[in-house]
Amino acid sequence: MELLGLFHYWVFAILLMIGLYAVIAKRNLIKKLIGLSIFQASVFLLYITMGKVEGGTAPIIQTGSAEQLFSNPLPQVLILTAIVVGISTMSLGLGIVVRIKEEYDSIEEDEIQEANKQ
């Protein structure tokens, strides 16, 4: 039961490791960026999970109903910012890959290193 209760955190940890593995092990620059994207997305999941209250809704005060349960909105706001940062990083990274492709005619790390040695 304990294991199931922490389901989201397990997903977070597994996604984090998949992303990190792709960043380190893959030699293709686009695949590296995909790994980086998974890595960042897992952290978004961590934040959203910790703000969630079971049965909680969006924190909007409604007249009429006396007792309401709210989820913590702050982690969601933080992650909204972090998503924007992630998008900017990704677009800048892809932009650099385009420039690398123009200059080296390859997006494989080994071939770029080979070209640099000459």
Added chain:
Amino acid sequence: MTDWGPHLPALQVILPMLAAPLIIALQRHRLAWVAATITSFCSFAIAVALTRGVLDGQQYGYLMGSWPAPYGIELQVDAFSAIMLLIITSASSLALLGARDSLDVDIENHRQPLFYSAWLLVLAGLCGMTVAADAFNIFVFMEISSLASYILISGGSDRRALPAVFNYLIMGTLGATFYLIGIGLIYLMTGTLNLADMEQRIHEVSDLKPILVAAGFITIGLALKAAVFPLHGWLPGAYTFAPHAVTVFLAACSTKVALYLLLRFDFFVFQPNLSGHDIQFTYFLMPLAVLAIIIGSLVALFEQNLKRLLAYSSIAQIGYILLGASLVSSAGLTASIVHFFNHALAKGALFLAISCLAIRCGGTLINDINGAARTMPWTFSALVVGGLSLIGMPGTAGFISKWYLISAALEHGGIGIALTAVILVSSLMAVVYIWRIVEAAYFREREIATAAPQEAPLLLLSVTWTAALLNIYFGLMPELPVTLSMSASELLLEHMP
């Protein structure tokens, strides 16, 4: 007349941040350069005003939008942030002032306004990281400065900068995300992002394991950003292939801001709360610092490219800063913070001299400068002054920090003597690698086929000499950095149990 005093911490960030988009509107590249330089000097003036206030004992806390502290966003300036702000803004101003001629070579005129705009964003981000008292704000500013600095590094004409900057982007983002995970775990346990509030609330946390994990994530994340050995892989490429003016700016301050945050987190937030954290901190960081010092200097001995040589020397210098901090004593921290200041001076002067000779000699390989000192005496004498300061000659700024570092190490008995030996050996290695440059420039013959290089442009040369003279000035009158460092180390140790 309104009193600007209390608003200075906010203006420090807002001024370059607002100027950045406006500069794109100035179509002329020279106009953009003038505007960027003026903005940077204004930030420097703000940093000086803040430092004067701090020296007078004033406390700067700024509540954004007047929301009270733990809920709203707070900015804070104390002695530690003041010395960092001085380093950042002065490095940016001098580098920009000297950048005019070297950037004309590296970047086409119509792209220059965009480039200066990115430069000011780096400045705003670095200042923001320094003044923010809120963990998440620090993350946002970190990403602003990192993203903009990727643009600066890849902005030049050298295609090898592109893979280097891609590598930096991957490593930098990993580091920032690790930091974000750490902040998330702390928020999970304490429900706050304000650093001072965080420190208070960790007292009430019963299960400290997540905080310990968070300390690990934050330390590794910031160490990646700070290029602490063995996480330095991105640094030499990024410094070597960046436009020369950018190297001056980034080498002087960007890794140091990450180190500044590392010290802030460890001493303000974690040390008072995790028992035995100081011992873990020492055992973890001291070996890394020693390895960084030895391996960084060793690689620099054999490097053929001058910029890469100095980049490896930077890795060794980061080791010195870390070594001082890892002693966890008042003297050690003072030494480490003084070295923030003095290393920025020495490396700034050296990289400025490198950008002088790169314009004239057609390259930064050691063979490109053979015999160049005969026709460029001013450039190379400035380089020698910077080099002496890096080595730690008495009378230059570098001596002051080495002196403080060695006297701090000697407080620790047997280990202290071993550490002193490490410092002395690596200073000797610095003598050797600086001598290699001097030998090539002064004593080798120039090949007859190439014309003798001219002296560098006057503006760049005078900026280089300003930096070189500052090395001598702060070597003879070190009161300012030493006073600030002492009160900063007092602040850091205030919360220690």
